[in-house]
Amino acid sequence: MPGTDSHITQAEREALRAAITRALDAHRDSGRTGIAAAIVCDDEVIVTAENAVDQDIDPTRHAEMVALSKATAQLGRKDLAGCTLISTLQPCEMCLAAMRFAGIGRVIYAATQERVADKYFVFPGLGIRDFHAAGGRFTHVGGVMEEDVLHLYADGAE
Amino acid sequence: MPGTDSHITQAEREALRAAITRALDAHRDSGRTGIAAAIVCDDEVIVTAENAVDQDIDPTRHAEMVALSKATAQLGRKDLAGCTLISTLQPCEMCLAAMRFAGIGRVIYAATQERVADKYFVFPGLGIRDFHAAGGRFTHVGGVMEEDVLHLYADGAE
Numbered sequence: 222m223p224g225t226d227s228h229i230t231q232a233e234r235e236a237l238r239a240a241i242t243r244a245l246d247a248h249r250d251s252g253r254t255g256i257a258a259a260i261v262c263d264d265e266v267i268v269t270a271e272n273a274v275d276q277d278i279d280p281t282r283h284a285e286m287v288a289l290s291k292a293t294a295q296l297g298r299k300d301l302a303g304c305t306l307i308s309t310l311q312p313c314e315m316c317l318a319a320m321r322f323a324g325i326g327r328v329i330y331a332a333t334q335e336r337v338a339d340k341y342f343v344f345p346g347l348g349i350r351d352f353h354a355a356g357g358r359f360t361h362v363g364g365v366m367e368e369d370v371l372h373l374y375a376d377g378a379e
Numbered sequence: 380m381p382g383t384d385s386h387i388t389q390a391e392r393e394a395l396r397a398a399i400t401r402a403l404d405a406h407r408d409s410g411r412t413g414i415a416a417a418i419v420c421d422d423e424v425i426v427t428a429e430n431a432v433d434q435d436i437d438p439t440r441h442a443e444m445v446a447l448s449k450a451t452a453q454l455g456r457k458d459l460a461g462c463t464l465i466s467t468l469q470p471c472e473m474c475l476a477a478m479r480f481a482g483i484g485r486v487i488y489a490a491t492q493e494r495v496a497d498k499y500f501v502f503p504g505l506g507i508r509d510f511h512a513a514g515g516r517f518t519h520v521g522g523v524m525e526e527d528v529l530h531l532y533a534d535g536a537e
Binding site for chain 1: 432433435436437438439440444447448451452455456457471472473474475476477479480481482501502503504505509510512513514515516
């Protein structure tokens with residue numbers, strides 16, 4: 222496990238809990254996979270978002286990307302330095318890079334790459350520690366409340 | 380140089396030439412950096428796009444991302460397998476991953492990471508060959524017509 226619960230704030234924990242509830246609801250109500258993200262700034266949830274790839278027919282619209290786009294539009298600035306990205310699933314390579322372009326240096330997530338289907342990542346030889354080691358300038362805590370969502374992202378799950 | 384001109388088709392070359400013209404025009408007419416992308420499928424340019432980060436106040440709207448979103452929306456499908464991504468600047472980590480999520484396995488670009496400002500990449504320890512070696516499943520030809528655009532992306536250029 223990349224980190225432990227003890228490293229996260231109360232606001233971050235609550236945001237992840239809410240994101241997990243949203244993902245589980247989406248899966249139960251509509252049969253969608255259920256991936257949700259949020260952005261927390263100054264102990265407040267600024268935006269929440271859900272994966273929109275199928276609805277928008279747009280492979281770039283992962284939950285984290287939608288959250289980043291909404292947050293910068295809402296705040297009227299491109300830079301989200303000091304904020305935390307929250308996700309029910311470890312951000313893929315695209316979302317992790319987008320997070321850094323938005324100036325975010327902290328990410329908290331539930332399901333970890335090692336325990337989900339391969340399809341959620343496109344450069345399987347690189348893990349989040351590799352991106353960190355490559356000068357990524359972020360901290361990450363993964364595996365938080367992981368058991369609550371793993372069934373959504375297992376190999377063969379729809 | 381990651382590749383040579385001899386590996387690209389006539390349609391790809393023309394698409395890159397058009398993208399370079401668009402990038403140079405944008406820079407000259409508006410003072411923007413000027414980054415343009417296109418997607419070529421079956422020897423036809425399906426879409427062209429320009430970086431929209433500042434206009435949209437959205438750090439995810441790189442030229443390649445806008446092109447991918449437009450192409451999938453236009454074709455009504457998430458999968459662009461068999462198409463080629465064209466860009467005036469080597470795709471960053473976000474765009475490269477997005478390209479793979481869209482099923483694209485080929486990218487042609489002008490300016491290369493080694494010769495542009497650091498700000499265009501967020502994991503400086505990883506180059507495009509590392510992503511390829513990490514199971515990226517794509518081919519790439521970079522440095523094509525590079526001299527025409529390098530001044531746009533130099534350190535300190537606006």
